[in-house]
Amino acid sequence: MHQRLKMIRISWKWKKRATTFLVVGLFGLLAFELCKSSSKHETDHLRVDLKEDIRKVQQFFKSNTYVFTWSSCEQNISATNITNFSSFPGPMKDFLYYRHCRHFPMLLDVPDKCGGASQSAEVFLLLVIKSSPVNYDRREVLRKTWAEEREQNGVWIRRLFISGTMDSGKEKERLNKILELEHREHNDILQWDFSDTFYNLTLKQILFLEWMERNCPKARFLLNGDDDVFANTDNMVQYLQGLEDNDGSKHLFTGQLNVGMVPVRSWSKYFVPVQVHEADEFLPYCSGGGFLLSGYTAMVIYNMSQSITLLPIDDAYMGMCLSKAGLEPSNHMGVRAAGLDTSSNNIDRHDPCVHKELLLVHKFPTSHLYLLWNRIHDPKLKCFVSTKL
Ligand SMILES: *[C@@H]1O[C@H](CO)[C@@H](O)[C@H](O)[C@H]1NC(C)=O
Ligand SMILES: *[C@@H]1O[C@H](CO)[C@@H](O)[C@H](O)[C@H]1NC(C)=O
Ligand SMILES: *[C@@H]1O[C@H](CO)[C@@H](O)[C@H](O)[C@H]1NC(C)=O
Ligand SMILES: *[C@@H]1O[C@H](CO)[C@@H](O)[C@H](O)[C@H]1NC(C)=O
Ligand SMILES: *[C@@H]1O[C@H](CO)[C@@H](O)[C@H](O)[C@H]1NC(C)=O
Numbered sequence: 001m002h003q004r005l006k007m008i009r010i011s012w013k014w015k016k017r018a019t020t021f022l023v024v025g026l027f028g029l030l031a032f033e034l035c036k037s038s039s040k041h042e043t044d045h046l047r048v049d050l051k052e053d054i055r056k057v058q059q060f061f062k063s064n065t066y067v068f069t070w071s072s073c074e075q076n077i078s079a080t081n082i083t084n085f086s087s088f089p090g091p092m093k094d095f096l097y098y099r100h101c102r103h104f105p106m107l108l109d110v111p112d113k114c115g116g117a118s119q120s121a122e123v124f125l126l127l128v129i130k131s132s133p134v135n136y137d138r139r140e141v142l143r144k145t146w147a148e149e150r151e152q153n154g155v156w157i158r159r160l161f162i163s164g165t166m167d168s169g170k171e172k173e174r175l176n177k178i179l180e181l182e183h184r185e186h187n188d189i190l191q192w193d194f195s196d197t198f199y200n201l202t203l204k205q206i207l208f209l210e211w212m213e214r215n216c217p218k219a220r221f222l223l224n225g226d227d228d229v230f231a232n233t234d235n236m237v238q239y240l241q242g243l244e245d246n247d248g249s250k251h252l253f254t255g256q257l258n259v260g261m262v263p264v265r266s267w268s269k270y271f272v273p274v275q276v277h278e279a280d281e282f283l284p285y286c287s288g289g290g291f292l293l294s295g296y297t298a299m300v301i302y303n304m305s306q307s308i309t310l311l312p313i314d315d316a317y318m319g320m321c322l323s324k325a326g327l328e329p330s331n332h333m334g335v336r337a338a339g340l341d342t343s344s345n346n347i348d349r350h351d352p353c354v355h356k357e358l359l360l361v362h363k364f365p366t367s368h369l370y371l372l373w374n375r376i377h378d379p380k381l382k383c384f385v386s387t388k389l
């Protein structure tokens with residue numbers, strides 16, 4: 001709390017300084033240009049340009065309030081005291097050094113994605129897609145397929161990619177530039193300045209929820225998932241509209257339910273030592289590949305997360321937050337976050353009829369996704385046989 005207050009004060013000082021600097025600069029420029037230009041015609045042009053510049057500066061401060069808000073978070077040196085710390089792999093060490101950091105500067109924001117906080121109930125389904133800066137081609141295909149922003153069955157679907165940063169120096173700048181270009185064109189990226197790694201996914205989720213509380217607290221439902229899934233958003237809208245007695249203001253958290261999952265204690269992508277999570281089992285949670293939740297439940301999770309230490313496995317962390325609130329995740333048969341089991345029942349992964357009935361399937365190469373989405377929407381598609389999955 002103390003740290004937060006201090007940072008806000010610094011941020012104000014900086015904002016004031018930056019504003020003063022820009023305003024003085026603009027007026028200096030105006031005076032200079034006015035002396036230089038002779039004809040009235042030229043001056044008029046200039047006024048228009050300057051107005052445009054002033055508008056841009058104002059816009060900058062309106063949309064980038066958080067640019068100046070957080071200073072960098074310090075490494076926790078005491079983490080080295082943890083038993084066997086030195087034997088942990090690098091990513092786990094990084095996680096422990098920075099586990100307490102929850103605020104990072106925003107690089108790209110879309111504060112008006114939901115039409116403002118008070119209007120946000122107009123958004124029926126907000127797609128919140130975890131995407132790393134390098135996954136440009138995945139984002140491009142999603143925008144053209146299941147994640148297209150549209151009115152579906154009379155309600156609105158909106159899209160956001162959530163991202164951190166990668167690499168350092170020139171390479172980091174280059175990747176940020178790609179996101180910035182995409183953002184300029186599509187207005188659909190939230191990016192914070194933290195390393196976009198597997199163990200930082202929980203951080204990414206919390207940063208998103210914090211953003212949601214500020215900018216889109218009343219969105220009815222959310223799909224939270226990876227950028228390599230096939231999500232049948234048409235079916236999702238239908239399913240959510242069919243929920244009795246829940247317009248997003250009650251609990252919903254559904255997907256592929258995992259119960260009794262055991263933390264991986266040996267070194268792998270999912271390694272979680274006892275020093276980080278003592279219990280032998282995770283609490284029930286839905287696979288992070290993709291799950292559906294209500295706006296209400298998203299805000300409950302955000303509230304609970306304030307007092308739960310970060311766990312490096314983001315979907316299991318969601319389960320902890322739900323449990324603390326006394327809520328349970330549920331299973332939805334249509335969500336195949338682990339992919340389809342195509343070995344046994346003669347199922348063709350590429351058969352559009354198989355996917356017409358499902359809500360979500362992991363994991364798809366982008367080109368297949370593009371083809372499948374189009375085949376499902378082919379008015380000539382006829383699915384005779386009911387799919388037994
Ligand atoms: C933990 O580490 C800090 C900083 O390295 C050190 O000052 C402190 O004595 C250590 N505490 C314990 C309990 O070992
Ligand atoms: C730093 O790490 C130590 C060891 O895990 C922990 O006890 C302490 O609470 C951490 N400090 C902060 C500020 O999170
Ligand atoms: C620490 O490492 C030693 C040697 O590998 C091992 O025997 C011990 O069980 C470890 N302790 C913990 C708490 O991980
Ligand atoms: C998470 O991001 C922070 C900020 O960039 C970084 O210092 C830390 O090492 C990252 N943690 C992991 C596990 O990558
Ligand atoms: C979350 O916490 C805030 C502040 O304590 C509270 O106003 C709000 O009602 C809570 N939201 C939910 C969904 O529990």
